[in-house]
Amino acid sequence: MKFQEVIGNVAVASILVITCVIILIGITVSTYNQVKTRLEHCYLNDIRAKMIANLGLEHSINEIKHLDFDDLVDIKKVKNNKGSWFYFGEDLNKDGLLNRGEDVNNNNVLDRE
Numbered sequence: 001m002k003f004q005e006v007i008g009n010v011a012v013a014s015i016l017v018i019t020c021v022i023i024l025i026g027i028t029v030s031t032y033n034q035v036k037t038r039l040e041h042c043y044l045n046d047i048r049a050k051m052i053a054n055l056g057l058e059h060s061i062n063e064i065k066h067l068d069f070d071d072l073v074d075i076k077k078v079k080n081n082k083g084s085w086f087y088f089g090e091d092l093n094k095d096g097l098l099n100r101g102e103d104v105n106n107n108n109v110l111d112r113e
Contacts (some may be wrong), residue, residue, distance in 0.1 A: 093099065
């Protein structure tokens with residue numbers, strides 16, 4: 001073998017090794033970027049879910065703020081059996097009379113228990 005052929009073979013082998021190293025680095029970087037993209041996507045989904053949950057809570061709080069609770073906690077009305085917390089039993093229209101369709105157990109008595 002001539003000296004130049006040996007140098008040519010070494011040069012080709014070196015180029016092949018360098019090419020393989022560059023390909024392995026490219027594969028590693030590509031895999032890393034794919035994993036990173038998936039993790040970022042999952043993180044964004046987590047943020048979106050939290051934002052939607054917070055938006056739902058804020059909407060619920062605003063809806064509750066518009067309700068009038070003064071009638072519900074008026075003690076005088078509750079003691080007079082006219083408040084919202086009073087249980088009227090079978091008296092569905094709250095008039096104190098037994099009307100058609102209100103007697104569930106068919107005993108002809110307006111049950112309040």
